[in-house]
Amino acid sequence: MIINSRFFNRSELIGFVALAALLFVILPLSLDVFRLNLVAKYLTYAFVGIGLVLCWGYGGILSLGQGVFFGLGGYCMAMFLKLEASSPENTKIQSTPGIPDFMDWNQITSLPLFWQPFHSLTLTILAIILVPGLFALIIGTAMFKRRVGGTYFAIITQAVAAILTILIVGQQGYTGGINGMTDLRTLKGWDIRPDHAKVMLYFFEVFLLFGCILLAQFIRLTKLGRILVAMREQEDRVRFSGYSVANFKIFAFCMAAIFAAIGGAMFALNVGFMSPSFVGIVPSIEMVIYTAVGGRMSIFGAVWGSLLVNFAKTGLSESFPQLWLFGLGGLFIAVVLAFPNGLSGIWADHVQPRIDRLMTWRKPKPAKAWTDSSVADGAPAE
């Protein structure tokens, strides 16, 4: 049985169906709109997580600056929404009506040139993909062509995150500064704030998320995906075999950036808000933590990780407003100490072998399948 000949193997198919059932059926039916909107917020980090699985889990490139791309995508979306919310009627109290309120507070009297494209939704959607993509291309080319990798690359991505935060905070007339862009209201005249809009946005986001999952899975299964893994394990051998390692790394990094940007754009839509607090070093590291908790080798793991950590965050902070950060910190330490491969590692080590055994008992398989499962039986975690 050759596993790679199918798009999903059996365990991945179970994972896919379980996730689809959870996101399309169970959560929408069991949660009220307020909680569903929170789930939509959590899932925006899952986009980042999927990108990190590709670039960190498979490609071995740890980026501690995904917040940069999340932020760029989010700001592009927020700029479009902010312009729409700043119509001359809505802003007639200002000294210059028709420009966003924070510009007016900073004595800017006309819309800056780089804001102009964001009058158009088409250009905005292009910008959400292209701006972070190009930015990642530039960083990636500058770094990987010079064979900067590993820890140094991680540090540089941190620096980029810090620089972008300072830039956004410092240029508050153009970006809204530390307050960010608030009070986003409509998308092409469609109010994004009422409950029914939140539900629509949730389903739209889940569709996009599954699109990204399928795309990531596709990349994983092509030769490209296998080269990424090979690169992670033995970079020099891949290079000596005649592959351009840098180009593959740049590709993985750009894909991760674009996924993160889509997440950021969905964040701005769902939360109605964008601020530099999603761009900097701390949120970038948090996004890596979600992926680590979910399991950096598993695309579905990234989604589960984002969901569970954020549920824990909300739940703990509601119950213990003074102490919740300690609880959350303890949770991370416990997960990393006990299950270094994250949730998907727990699943692969403990749950999957049992399911396999059940399946094989019911349906006798050819001898090869038996040896497969006996290998799993011998795994240390059993």
Place this chain on the structure above:
Amino acid sequence: MSDEIKRGLQSPLRRKLLMGAAALPAMALLPRLAFGAGPPTAAVNTTGLAVTDTEVTVGILHSATGTMAISETGSIQAEKLAIEQINAMGGVLGRKIKVIQEDGASDWPTFAEKAKKLLVNDKVASIMGCWTSASRKAVLPVMEQYNGMLYYPTFYEGLEQSKNVIYTGQEATQQILAGIDWITKEKNAKSFYFIGSDYIWPRTSNKIARKHIENFLKLKVVGEEYFPLGHTQFNSVINKLKLTKPDVIFTDVVGGSNVAFYKQLKAAGIDLAKQTLLTISVTEDEIDGIGGENIAGAYACMKYFQSLKNENNEKFVAAFKKMWGDKTVIGDVTQAAYLGPWLWKATVEKAGSFDVDKVAAASPGIEFKGAPEGYVRIHENHHLWSKTRVGKAKLDGQFDMVFETADLIQPDPFPKGYQ
């Protein structure tokens, strides 16, 4: 047994007694204090808020964790004190106030999320909360969309007015103008140098100060510098201060940066006994971190100091220390936060209803004579009439009040000629 231990024992015991008292039928002996004696719920709550015959729920939304926790803790304490005192007096419309506290975690979107949770899930009748401008800006659309009532305690930049917010701190013109006038006269100042943190409040405050100094007083601003939040290297600006020798250094640096700024100022040999410095961002809370010896001699301009000598304030300070310990200090914002629950109570009682629309409409004209800062009144624009005071920092971290405006100053969030 030391005093501290005694108080530690007394305080929770007293709270327990109070809470027990609320439930005990023995309270029937004192009918005025019994909860549930107010008007029927259907009459005072027509919009489905969390109000029962005996209880009304309000939210407290501040940062209990993160970088802002150090500033916001005082507000949480003041609000809890006010609510406990109100409950001890029989609550609001015969109902005991129940508090749901949420943590904004110094993170603006979290503030918005928690505000929404309080309004949508918990149906709170009002929220005491927010601190930074950024958190208020994040929460404001939520308050307006779900029609909540927010009591916001911090002095802030103005340029805002909402049916759904009562601003219990001062807006920028109220806080700044009288202070600048006084220091100009007192010190015969001709030139000013502005140093601030880089966000909307210092920038707007400095804009107002600059217009006032240049257009009305016809004096000079010789420099204006901004630093990112959390910045700790002020040597370059201190060198510029030495070169330009301004008569007055006017600062609105916030948070932890203050500690570095005043220590470096002292280390560079700028003696605040000789060099006049007027700050609008350092309260007793900040001095706790800066150290009184590093800032003694500086002037601060705001509406409240812990050292104010009046009967209300003495009672307030005593009650605050009894509840939260002897070492706590009370700054301007803490006092403003204390006003929130009292103003809300008075408004609800005037409106005869917890409904947000009625409370918002009844707010203008509400007075609170028991305010520690002295008499306050809500203006039509939902800000407070208040006095402006200037204090001089002492070695022990307290301020000596050296100036106070004769009358209450009218709040003017959209000042003409200053924009």
